Amino acid sequence: MLTEMIADGRQAEHRPWARAVVDVEAWTFACHQLAQGHWTLSALWAEPDCVHMALFEAEASAFGIMSLRTDNGRYPSVGARHAPAIRLERAIQDLHGVVAEGLPDARPWLDHGRWGVRAPLGDAQAPKAEAPYRFLPVEGHGVHQIPVGPVHAGIIEPGHFRFSASGETVVRLEERLGYVHKGIEGLLIGAPLDRAAKLAGRASGDSTVAYATAFAQAVEAACDVRVPARAAYARAIMLEMERVANHLGDIGAICNDASFSLMQAHCAVLRERVLRATEKTFGHRLMMDCVVPGGIVRDLERSGVKCLKRLLVDIRRRFPALIRLYEETTSLQDRTVMTGILKPELAQRFGAGGYVGRASGRAFDARKAFPQAPYDLLNVEPRTRERGDVDSRVWIRMREVEDSLALIARMLDLLPEGNIRAPLEFRDGEGSALVEGFRGDIFAWVRMNGDGTLARAHLRDPSWFQWPLLEAAIEGNIVADFPLCNKSFNCSYAGHDL
Amino acid sequence: MRRLMLGSLLSPPLTERAPRVSDEALAELAERVHETARRKLGRSLSIRQVDAGSCNGCELEIHALNNAFYDLERFGFHFVASPRHADVLLVTGPVTKNMREALERTYAATPDPKWVVAVGDCARNGGLFAEAYGVVGAVSTVVPVDLHVKGCPPSPRDLLAGLLALMKRRLPRSVRG
Numbered sequence: 001m002l003t004e005m006i007a008d009g010r011q012a013e014h015r016p017w018a019r020a021v022v023d024v025e026a027w028t029f030a031c032h033q034l035a036q037g038h039w040t041l042s043a044l045w046a047e048p049d050c051v052h053m054a055l056f057e058a059e060a061s062a063f064g065i066m067s068l069r070t071d072n073g074r075y076p077s078v079g080a081r082h083a084p085a086i087r088l089e090r091a092i093q094d095l096h097g098v099v100a101e102g103l104p105d106a107r108p109w110l111d112h113g114r115w116g117v118r119a120p121l122g123d124a125q126a127p128k129a130e131a132p133y134r135f136l137p138v139e140g141h142g143v144h145q146i147p148v149g150p151v152h153a154g155i156i157e158p159g160h161f162r163f164s165a166s167g168e169t170v171v172r173l174e175e176r177l178g179y180v181h182k183g184i185e186g187l188l189i190g191a192p193l194d195r196a197a198k199l200a201g202r203a204s205g206d207s208t209v210a211y212a213t214a215f216a217q218a219v220e221a222a223c224d225v226r227v228p229a230r231a232a233y234a235r236a237i238m239l240e241m242e243r244v245a246n247h248l249g250d251i252g253a254i255c256n257d258a259s260f261s262l263m264q265a266h267c268a269v270l271r272e273r274v275l276r277a278t279e280k281t282f283g284h285r286l287m288m289d290c291v292v293p294g295g296i297v298r299d300l301e302r303s304g305v306k307c308l309k310r311l312l313v314d315i316r317r318r319f320p321a322l323i324r325l326y327e328e329t330t331s332l333q334d335r336t337v338m339t340g341i342l343k344p345e346l347a348q349r350f351g352a353g354g355y356v357g358r359a360s361g362r363a364f365d366a367r368k369a370f371p372q373a374p375y376d377l378l379n380v381e382p383r384t385r386e387r388g389d390v391d392s393r394v395w396i397r398m399r400e401v402e403d404s405l406a407l408i409a410r411m412l413d414l415l416p417e418g419n420i421r422a423p424l425e426f427r428d429g430e431g432s433a434l435v436e437g438f439r440g441d442i443f444a445w446v447r448m449n450g451d452g453t454l455a456r457a458h459l460r461d462p463s464w465f466q467w468p469l470l471e472a473a474i475e476g477n478i479v480a481d482f483p484l485c486n487k488s489f490n491c492s493y494a495g496h497d498l
Numbered sequence: 499m500r501r502l503m504l505g506s507l508l509s510p511p512l513t514e515r516a517p518r519v520s521d522e523a524l525a526e527l528a529e530r531v532h533e534t535a536r537r538k539l540g541r542s543l544s545i546r547q548v549d550a551g552s553c554n555g556c557e558l559e560i561h562a563l564n565n566a567f568y569d570l571e572r573f574g575f576h577f578v579a580s581p582r583h584a585d586v587l588l589v590t591g592p593v594t595k596n597m598r599e600a601l602e603r604t605y606a607a608t609p610d611p612k613w614v615v616a617v618g619d620c621a622r623n624g625g626l627f628a629e630a631y632g633v634v635g636a637v638s639t640v641v642p643v644d645l646h647v648k649g650c651p652p653s654p655r656d657l658l659a660g661l662l663a664l665m666k667r668r669l670p671r672s673v674r675g
């Protein structure tokens with residue numbers, strides 16, 4: 001259905017999926033399909049004169065992009081029918097000045113009234129005096145508010161959480177984000193490719209490989225270039241290393257937020273070993289700037305392969321004891337089991353990616369749904385759980401660490417010889433990509449100019465569809481369990497705020 | 499759990515003191531930080547980390563300072579939850595316009611004497627983000643900075659070296675405003 005709908009529109013020069021400019025009728029139909037749960041919203045972004053919507057139809061494994069010309073800077077709101085679009089449309093309003101007609105919540109989102117400019121990616125008007133931001137009202141006997149942030153107690157990113165609590169119980173959590181909005185999409189406009197790749201790799205530092213890969217794949221799609229097999233393998237190895245490092249960090253940090261620091265201490269040691277191995281093998285602890293459009297920058301030496309193999313042996317020897325430790329510590333389970341439950345219906349409706357979605361039964365993984373080489377040969381099976389609590393999100397991570405270690409081992413064995421970088425031939429065109437980072441699927445879209453610079457780009461973090469669900473998951477839990485729930489989601493502030 | 503803890507008790511510590519040749523530098527640095535911190539601060543320095551706009555890469559490496567290999571706390575450095583308990587603000591990121599006020603208020607809430615360490619290339623000069631409409635720029639344009647630690651992100655080693663350099667300063671920054 002999705003494929004046919006898009007085939008009916010005016011086709012754009014876009015790869016690997018189709019993008020078409022559609023009419024209001026088709027746009028409204030898409031909103032209806034989203035609201036009915038037949039399709040999933042993957043991304044929603046804008047240009048000054050049009051809006052784009054990336055859609056996924058699970059049943060047909062179809063993916064495509066619908067675009068709609070705005071009418072006098074207005075278009076029919078998707079969020080009016082489909083709640084997951086609301087924050088995206090608020091952001092579009094802030095950045096482009098494009099108005100979603102019928103948007104149920106039109107408060108600013110990323111714009112805190114401090115940029116000195118309105119609609120910076122649109123017609124960049126002078127700012128006008130804004131009314132102070134109004135949090136949603138909460139009424140009831142004895143309900144009190146607890147404002148937290150933007151500066152938090154731990155070593156984490158900034159954001160504001162407004163808790164309304166009745167005694168110890170959270171009645172409502174309202175998030176306010178946008179504090180680390182830098183304006184990366186603005187910087188990408190007209191940027192030369194090497195600078196753009198670096199910027200994409202810094203959208204969210206913990207997912208630098210995933211972002212750099214998504215960006216690179218989008219550029220390669222636009223230029224219709226295939227990367228050499230060796231580079232594709234090296235990228236996938238880096239992606240899995242990034243997943244292992246982050247999952248290890250998260251498992252430890254979640255347990256630490258339940259005051260079980262022993263787990264944190266052991267996981268942090270394993271994480272450090274992973275980072276030391278990546279530094280030796282790829283030249284950077286977080287593997288920043290290692291992936292570039294066309295391939296990778298540094299070949300995997302034989303010594304690097306050995307180093308990674310040693311690491312795999314080491315983690316596989318030590319990790320099972322940590323899983324047992326988690327399993328057998330009842331005081332820890334007491335905190336994680338049945339805490340912060342995210343209902344499967346909500347995860348499905350929001351198209352929540354990564355461990356957040358999979359712990360609530362949504363079996364989506366970009367490595368399986370739209371596998372790029374070498375994942376097409378590796379048959380990644382997404383791990384799922386149904387309960388959707390903190391415990392499930394920990395378990396998904398533990399299983400994914402094991403799976404990633406197995407994947408890395410296989411890729412090291414299969415690693416083909418050859419070049420690591422393909423030359424790019426530039427032309428006007430568009431491309432997009434969906435890459436499974438540790439947190440979930442990252443969507444990247446680029447429009448290239450013939451001279452190798454970027455005309456426009458969009459990067460959508462998985463957190464866009466996870467942050468709103470944290471508000472739902474915390475409801476009815478005690479305030480003291482918030483850090484635990486929050487860490488089990490571990491949404492990105494930087495990737496979301498961009 | 500018992501077996502794990504017993505294992506940890508019986509095996510040699512991971513914390514790097516005088517390890518392999520390639521890690522000599524870190525061990526030497528660790529020793530120097532240790533001595534200076536003790537002399538100047540009597541074994542205690544409280545650090546408050548403030549992300550003023552980073553990509554979270556710097557945060558990951560600051561976190562790593564607490565793992566068993568670097569074990570920052572052995573020098574008396576520890577991270578605290580409030581600026582009111584802090585001696586040092588460790589600030590990352592190009593300061594965004596949306597975070598400027600929060601950073602200023604965090605600085606104001608930190609009791610004197612205080613030091614500010616700007617961590618990472620973005621904190622030094624805005625890095626890749628310097629030209630963005632949402633960015634103020636270097637941390638030093640918003641609050642006075644005593645020391646910059648370079649890197650994107652700086653490694654835990656670089657961060658240790660930075661904290662040492664801070665200790666070595668003869669004159670602590672006097673009270674401002």
